[in-house]
Amino acid sequence: MQTIPSFEKDHDTLRKGLYARTDANGITTFDLRFKTPNAGDYISPKALHSIEHLLATVLRNGKHKNEIVYFGPMGCRTGFYLLTVRLSYNEVLALLRESIPAALAMDSVPGSARKECGNYLEHDLAGAKKELAAYLAVLEAL
Ligand SMILES: [Zn+2]
Structure with missing residues (x-):
């Protein structure tokens, strides 16, 4: 098997930030790196x-909702993947800079009722906000 592109990235030099790779299928994968690997x-x-x-809730309700393909966590717990179409790096950077404050303004976790989630007790709104605020500072410094 071939090594997939995300494993070819040198994780010893990767820092907190926002990275993008566009594949031949037109989908751009953004690496929202919250933590140093x-x-x-x-x-x-x-x-x-x-x-x-x-x-996911904010992005899928936002102005670029039709360009959002997927948003989800990395298994290594150092960040998230955001898959988009038709959006430039700067558009996604601007989108995240306005979406994170919208997430920080929420007073409950959307979709966290038992019927809506596969592990509804495993949530931490305060912890999530702390990480989001720290990542927003990373984005503001880019
Ligand atoms: Zn869930």
Whole structure:
């Protein structure tokens, strides 16, 4: 089997930030890197899960909802993948800079009722907001 592109990236030099790769199918995969890889600091499973619910809800209700293909967590718990079509790097950067404050303004985790989620007790809104605020600062510095 071939090594997939995300494993070819050198995780020893990867820093917090926003990275993009566009494939031949026209889908752009954004790497929302919240944490420095292998540095001992990871997003907790509860916060990771809540960020997935919060940002997916905001992105899929936002002005670019028709360009959002997927949003979800990395298994390594250092960030998230956002798959888009027809959006430039700068458009996604601007989108995240306005979507994260919208997520920070929510007072509950969307879709976290038992009928709506596969592990509805595994949420941490406060922890999610702490990670989102820290990542927003990373984006503001780009
Ligand atoms: Zn869920």
